Amino acid sequence: MEWMKILTKELFNHYEKVDNDIPWGRVNGIHRSSWSDFNQSSFESSKMNIGKLLPSEDHKRVELLVNKLKTYHQEKKYYLHGDTGVHNFVYSCNQLKGVIDPSPLIGPKIYDFTYAFCSSPDSLDLHTLLSSFSLWNGNTSLTKERLLNEVVFQLYTRIGVCIKVHPHDLYGYLEAWEEWRKYLP
Numbered sequence: 001m002e003w004m005k006i007l008t009k010e011l012f013n014h015y016e017k018v019d020n021d022i023p024w025g026r027v028n029g030i031h032r033s034s035w036s037d038f039n040q041s042s043f044e045s046s047k048m049n050i051g052k053l054l055p056s057e058d059h060k061r062v063e064l065l066v067n068k069l070k071t072y073h074q075e076k077k078y079y080l081h082g083d084t085g086v087h088n089f090v091y092s093c094n095q096l097k098g099v100i101d102p103s104p105l106i107g108p109k110i111y112d113f114t115y116a117f118c119s120s121p122d123s124l125d126l127h128t129l130l131s132s133f134s135l136w137n138g139n140t141s142l143t144k145e146r147l148l149n150e151v152v153f154q155l156y157t158r159i160g161v162c163i164k165v166h167p168h169d170l171y172g173y174l175e176a177w178e179e180w181r182k183y184l185p
Contacts, residue, residue: 001122001128004116007132008113008132008135012109012113013137015112017078018077018106022106024038024106025105025106027104035108039066039069039153043063043157046157046160046161047059047062047160049163049164050159050163053174061184062152062156065149065184069150075110077107078106078107078108079105080106081112082105083103084113084115085119088100088101113132114151114154117129117151119158121171121172121176124155124176129151151180151183152180155173155180159174
Protein backbone atom coordinates (compact mmCIF):
# COMPACT_ATOMS: atom_id res chain seq x y z
CA MET A 1 0.00 0.00 0.00
CA GLU A 2 2.16 2.79 -1.31
CA TRP A 3 -0.60 5.25 -0.45
CA MET A 4 -0.08 4.59 3.28
CA LYS A 5 3.53 5.69 2.96
CA ILE A 6 2.49 8.83 1.08
CA LEU A 7 -0.20 9.63 3.67
CA THR A 8 2.26 9.14 6.52
CA LYS A 9 4.99 11.32 5.00
CA GLU A 10 2.83 14.02 3.44
CA LEU A 11 -0.25 14.24 5.64
CA PHE A 12 -0.01 12.68 9.10
CA ASN A 13 3.51 13.98 9.76
CA HIS A 14 2.28 17.55 9.15
CA TYR A 15 -0.73 17.66 11.45
CA GLU A 16 -0.98 20.68 13.73
CA LYS A 17 -1.48 20.50 17.48
CA VAL A 18 -4.49 22.27 18.96
CA ASP A 19 -4.88 23.92 22.35
CA ASN A 20 -5.73 21.69 25.28
CA ASP A 21 -8.91 23.66 25.98
CA ILE A 22 -10.44 22.48 22.68
CA PRO A 23 -12.59 19.40 23.43
CA TRP A 24 -11.92 15.92 22.03
CA GLY A 25 -14.24 14.59 19.32
CA ARG A 26 -16.00 15.85 16.21
CA VAL A 27 -15.41 19.54 15.56
CA ASN A 28 -19.01 20.17 14.51
CA GLY A 29 -20.60 17.38 16.45
CA ILE A 30 -20.40 15.43 19.66
CA HIS A 31 -17.54 16.40 21.97
CA ARG A 32 -16.02 14.11 24.57
CA SER A 33 -14.31 14.88 27.85
CA SER A 34 -11.46 12.53 26.87
CA TRP A 35 -10.22 10.41 23.99
CA SER A 36 -11.05 7.37 26.11
CA ASP A 37 -14.71 8.47 26.09
CA PHE A 38 -14.55 8.71 22.29
CA ASN A 39 -13.14 5.17 22.11
CA GLN A 40 -15.75 3.84 24.54
CA SER A 41 -18.56 5.30 22.45
CA SER A 42 -17.04 3.82 19.27
CA PHE A 43 -16.77 0.43 20.96
CA GLU A 44 -20.40 0.43 22.11
CA SER A 45 -21.70 1.42 18.69
CA SER A 46 -19.54 -1.18 16.93
CA LYS A 47 -20.49 -3.94 19.37
CA MET A 48 -24.17 -3.25 18.71
CA ASN A 49 -23.66 -3.32 14.91
CA ILE A 50 -21.50 -6.45 14.96
CA GLY A 51 -23.72 -8.39 17.35
CA LYS A 52 -23.33 -12.15 17.00
CA LEU A 53 -21.19 -11.88 13.86
CA LEU A 54 -18.18 -12.20 16.17
CA PRO A 55 -18.01 -14.48 19.23
CA SER A 56 -18.92 -12.91 22.58
CA GLU A 57 -15.35 -13.65 23.70
CA ASP A 58 -14.02 -11.26 21.03
CA HIS A 59 -16.34 -8.49 22.23
CA LYS A 60 -15.14 -9.03 25.81
CA ARG A 61 -11.50 -8.96 24.74
CA VAL A 62 -12.03 -5.77 22.72
CA GLU A 63 -13.65 -4.19 25.77
CA LEU A 64 -10.51 -5.12 27.75
CA LEU A 65 -8.48 -3.53 24.95
CA VAL A 66 -10.50 -0.30 25.18
CA ASN A 67 -9.73 -0.21 28.90
CA LYS A 68 -6.06 -0.88 28.18
CA LEU A 69 -5.97 2.00 25.69
CA LYS A 70 -7.04 4.28 28.56
CA THR A 71 -3.77 3.54 30.35
CA TYR A 72 -1.55 4.86 27.60
CA HIS A 73 -0.17 8.33 28.00
CA GLN A 74 -2.24 10.35 25.57
CA GLU A 75 -0.64 12.19 22.72
CA LYS A 76 -1.29 15.87 22.29
CA LYS A 77 -4.53 16.86 20.62
CA TYR A 78 -4.40 17.37 16.87
CA TYR A 79 -6.78 18.67 14.27
CA LEU A 80 -7.45 15.51 12.21
CA HIS A 81 -9.02 14.84 8.83
CA GLY A 82 -11.28 12.37 10.63
CA ASP A 83 -12.19 10.20 7.60
CA THR A 84 -8.93 9.09 5.99
CA GLY A 85 -10.49 6.14 4.21
CA VAL A 86 -9.65 4.90 0.73
CA HIS A 87 -13.09 6.09 -0.41
CA ASN A 88 -11.83 9.66 0.12
CA PHE A 89 -8.58 9.34 -1.83
CA VAL A 90 -8.00 11.05 -5.16
CA TYR A 91 -5.65 9.35 -7.61
CA SER A 92 -3.99 10.45 -10.82
CA CYS A 93 -1.84 8.06 -12.87
CA ASN A 94 -2.28 5.42 -10.15
CA GLN A 95 -0.71 7.64 -7.49
CA LEU A 96 -2.39 9.21 -4.49
CA LYS A 97 -2.76 12.95 -5.08
CA GLY A 98 -5.18 14.05 -2.38
CA VAL A 99 -7.64 13.28 0.37
CA ILE A 100 -11.12 14.79 0.22
CA ASP A 101 -14.29 15.00 2.30
CA PRO A 102 -12.93 15.64 5.80
CA SER A 103 -14.95 14.96 8.92
CA PRO A 104 -12.90 17.21 11.25
CA LEU A 105 -11.95 15.63 14.52
CA ILE A 106 -9.82 16.56 17.51
CA GLY A 107 -7.80 13.54 18.60
CA PRO A 108 -4.41 11.82 18.62
CA LYS A 109 -2.60 11.52 15.27
CA ILE A 110 -2.54 7.74 15.54
CA TYR A 111 -6.30 7.70 14.94
CA ASP A 112 -6.09 8.93 11.33
CA PHE A 113 -3.12 6.62 10.67
CA THR A 114 -4.93 3.49 11.89
CA TYR A 115 -8.19 4.61 10.27
CA ALA A 116 -6.44 4.84 6.90
CA PHE A 117 -4.67 1.50 7.38
CA CYS A 118 -7.96 -0.25 8.21
CA SER A 119 -10.04 1.56 5.58
CA SER A 120 -9.71 -1.29 3.08
CA PRO A 121 -9.54 -5.03 3.72
CA ASP A 122 -6.64 -5.23 1.25
CA SER A 123 -3.08 -5.52 2.58
CA LEU A 124 -4.04 -5.56 6.26
CA ASP A 125 -0.80 -7.24 7.23
CA LEU A 126 1.93 -6.52 9.75
CA HIS A 127 4.60 -5.82 7.13
CA THR A 128 2.50 -3.12 5.45
CA LEU A 129 1.67 -1.58 8.82
CA LEU A 130 5.25 -1.48 10.08
CA SER A 131 6.77 -0.25 6.81
CA SER A 132 4.31 2.66 6.76
CA PHE A 133 4.75 3.36 10.44
CA SER A 134 8.54 3.48 10.04
CA LEU A 135 7.98 6.85 8.33
CA TRP A 136 6.01 8.23 11.30
CA ASN A 137 7.28 11.44 12.89
CA GLY A 138 4.68 11.34 15.64
CA ASN A 139 4.92 10.45 19.27
CA THR A 140 8.23 8.61 19.57
CA SER A 141 7.04 6.92 22.76
CA LEU A 142 4.43 5.03 20.74
CA THR A 143 5.44 1.41 21.19
CA LYS A 144 4.82 -1.45 18.78
CA GLU A 145 2.41 -2.92 21.35
CA ARG A 146 0.34 0.26 21.45
CA LEU A 147 0.37 0.50 17.65
CA LEU A 148 -0.96 -3.05 17.38
CA ASN A 149 -3.59 -2.33 20.05
CA GLU A 150 -4.74 0.77 18.17
CA VAL A 151 -4.94 -1.17 14.88
CA VAL A 152 -6.93 -4.03 16.41
CA PHE A 153 -9.39 -1.59 17.96
CA GLN A 154 -9.70 0.35 14.70
CA LEU A 155 -10.27 -2.89 12.77
CA TYR A 156 -13.04 -3.87 15.20
CA THR A 157 -14.76 -0.51 14.76
CA ARG A 158 -14.28 -0.76 11.01
CA ILE A 159 -16.14 -4.08 10.98
CA GLY A 160 -18.98 -2.35 12.82
CA VAL A 161 -19.12 0.44 10.25
CA CYS A 162 -18.63 -1.95 7.33
CA ILE A 163 -21.77 -3.91 8.19
CA LYS A 164 -23.88 -0.80 7.61
CA VAL A 165 -21.92 1.20 5.04
CA HIS A 166 -19.64 -1.16 3.06
CA PRO A 167 -21.19 -4.65 3.36
CA HIS A 168 -19.38 -5.81 0.20
CA ASP A 169 -16.08 -5.57 2.14
CA LEU A 170 -17.28 -7.51 5.18
CA TYR A 171 -15.84 -10.90 4.18
CA GLY A 172 -12.39 -9.36 3.66
CA TYR A 173 -12.52 -7.68 7.06
CA LEU A 174 -13.61 -10.86 8.79
CA GLU A 175 -10.66 -12.68 7.20
CA ALA A 176 -8.32 -9.95 8.46
CA TRP A 177 -9.93 -10.13 11.91
CA GLU A 178 -8.97 -13.80 12.21
CA GLU A 179 -5.33 -12.77 11.84
CA TRP A 180 -5.37 -9.60 13.96
CA ARG A 181 -7.48 -10.89 16.86
CA LYS A 182 -4.39 -12.69 18.19
CA TYR A 183 -3.18 -9.27 19.41
CA LEU A 184 -6.20 -8.89 21.73
CA PRO A 185 -5.47 -8.98 25.46
